[in-house]
Amino acid sequence: MSKNRQFNDKTGQNYIKLQHFLRKVDKNMNNTSDVEQKYVNETINLALDTIKKDKQALIFVNSKRSAEKTAEDIAQKIKKTTTETETLAEKIIEAIPKPTKQCERLARCVRKGTAFHHAGITQKQRQIIEDAFRAGTIKIIACTPTLAAGVDLPAYRSIIRDLKRFSTAGWSGMQYIPVLEYLQMAGRAGRPDYDSEGEAICIAPSDTEKEVIKEKYLLGRPEEIYSKLAVEPVLRTYLLSLVATGFVHKKSEIMDFFSRTFWAYQFNDMAHLRGIIESQLNLLENYEFIITKQKDEFVTASDMTEDENIRATFLGKRVAQLYIDPLTAHLLIKRIRRSTEKPMHEFGILQMVTNTLEMRPLLKVKTKEYEQVLEKLNRYEQFIFQKEPSIYDPEYDEYLASVKTAFFLMDWIDEKDEEFLLTQYDVRPGETRGKIERADWLLYCSEELAGIMHFNHINKHIKKIRFRLKYGVKEELLSLLRLKGIGRVRARKLFHNGIKDLGGIKRTEISVLAQLVGKAVAIDVKRQVGQEEELPETIPLTKRKGQMSLGKY
DNA sequence: GGACGGTGAAACTTCAGGTTGCCTC
DNA sequence: GAAGTTTCACCGTCC
Structure with a gap:
């Protein structure tokens, strides 16, 4: 070239x-x-x-x-x-x-x-x-x-x-x-x-x-390509998945596997790599994602001989399947445990997942909004599950960014529109979707982990938030959103016109529904609630009293 | 003389992107 | 470090 x-x-x-x-x-x-x-x-x-x-x-x-x-x-x-x-x-x-x-x-x-x-x-x-x-x-x-x-x-x-x-x-x-x-x-x-x-x-x-x-x-040459396997989150993720899938059963097999990777070939220092792998194995064992045969005898991963058996716990297997960084899984588990001591609030649940590696990049707290974020945090910190870092800790900025990101998601499920999110948070429409999807994935992971640990009290709250995140709606619209063809905009329109649930749909004349959501959707929605109705030939086009456009809300 | 609009310098702010998972209150 | 945006002072024009 x-x-x-x-x-x-x-x-x-x-x-x-x-x-x-x-x-x-x-x-x-x-x-x-x-x-x-x-x-x-x-x-x-x-x-x-x-x-x-x-x-x-x-x-x-x-x-x-x-x-x-x-x-x-x-x-x-x-x-x-x-x-x-x-x-x-x-x-x-x-x-x-x-x-x-x-x-x-x-x-x-x-x-x-x-x-x-x-x-x-x-x-x-x-x-x-x-x-x-x-x-x-x-x-x-x-x-x-x-x-x-x-x-x-x-x-x-x-x-x-x-x-x-x-x-x-x-x-x-x-x-x-x-x-x-x-x-x-x-x-x-x-x-x-x-x-x-x-x-x-x-x-x-x-x-x-x-x-x-x-x-x-x-005239220059392109850079050399370097293996990324040594990056800790990557290494521990793959290490866990190798054990969890049963691809390796012994420490010797793990070392043998990694000795044949591009990483080992490039660095050509297996003794050093062995040390890194062992420290990550210890970490996974401390997190209770893997277990050695002699666990009861207090043998740690580093004390193991090369031929001792090593396997993933049920929790470890699920973490590997969820494909998240084991550290993230560990943090989520800790926060879920602490949730029993805290009042349950959507902010706490959202912040639980925003302060993770997977949510990066987080929304940075700008100099001029620092005070404002702190003030708002003051009102909501009682709901946060994680232990708040000291203001002098290096991770405090990251913590504040996770708080701001949680506020952003909270505004989304509070039906704030894209223009508001753009001006308030400087998040553009294309980025909003990406952040929501990642938060949803992490919430799903939390739900799974909570289930395994029998902390089911939190799951109904997580489920509700995931549903609200998907549509960007307040809780009051959830009932209407069960209908196919009804999303955030139409549900809000129906709600503002007094149609608040499936019963409301049943009680409302189809011609009125058609005015709000269009003919085809009205017929379909009626069918979904078990009412096969035909639309009258002519539909009055005047607005109903009290009908408002979503733009005002 | 006051309102208004245009201009340019200075001060201030912010800075790329994409993959993983499962399917709901 | 630099581009883009915002702020503000200044000036000219118009009524």
Whole structure:
């Protein structure tokens, strides 16, 4: 691959245009006419040039905000709209029941044939944008690395605007991304299904950086790949699953297995690895997820001889099946135990699962909201199962973040809409879904663990919260949600019109129901409560007294 | 002279992403 | 560390 990498260095400008041919190398491409310098912003110039050539481009940037702004800046330079882009913009707006400012911004871009793409837009909007790009309606997508891998789009150009990204690992600050990642982004251009060639163009902000980019990314080698097996959560998860599935029965078999992994091959120091494995085995034994034959004789995992039997406990097997970090399972168990001493509240249950490795990244508590979060925590801390860390502990920030994330989920099940979540928590619609799904998975795990430990008192509460999380509703709507075709919006509409449960559905005339939820749903809902009813020919279209739209709530 | 709008500098804030599981009050 | 956003002072125009 590196052999095929060529570059064309346009010196004397404040940017570097590096043509990196990915497919068939065409030497003539080195003589392509210059990009018109209409604006100061090179990204805009390149985007407009791509459109002028009747081609398409992906622009890679390092933050969601940048992706949105870039797409919008380019859109502002495009005058015409088409019927296709107008229709597309409507689809974007209709993608969620109550569009947010982000949806409106995306629709404005789409109207001009550009779009932004990042983890914050919904799955449906992503699909619309990707399909429209394939159809050629959208010409430019400004994106974060969401589109860097696993997608096949007809992009002739990959414009890589940002090669640095903010990182808190190691030296905090802006750091160059790995070459491997650069290659992933560059590889989006010139796909074999659509083009015989493509261009990957880096934009360098200065002459100094121009040289660095040339050396590091265009002429440099991709990084070595390192095994991740030594990462503790990964190691203990796999260790437990090896024992739980019966793949290994003895410590010698465990060591033999790991000695044949890429990890052992790479580090070539089995004695050191053995020490790491033994400490994790001890941990699993302390958590009561594994057991040795001599357990009754107080033999710990590290004291075992190589041939002593080792097996998973019933609890350990279930933890392995649930596929969570054993440490998370251990923490959940501790918190479930403590729940007997605390008043049961949805906040406590939500916080129980938010302070886990699996929920990361958590919502950070910003400087200006610190006091506000503390004040709110003060009102709710009586419901928290975990032991509160000291304010001086390094994990206190993480604890506060878990509290904020729990508040976020609590607002979701309190029927706060996506716009509220966006402004209050800076969580975009696409991210909301992901967080809810992970919380639901961890709640399911808690339910399973509680069941095994006979702490069933908590399970009915967990079940209820999982149901509410799925729909984002208050408890009062649960009854209506049992009906197929009734979700958060329709249930709230029915409730506000006095129809609060299945009995209410039965008592309400079908014509009234049809006004609220539409004809087809009304007939179906009536059928579900055992009433086969036909709809009258004409339905009065006036609103019932007291009928209100969900928007007000 | 006051209201209003435009502009630009300064201060402030925030910073990518995706896999696992099961199916409900 | 840098881009993007917000805030605020300043200035010109209009009524």
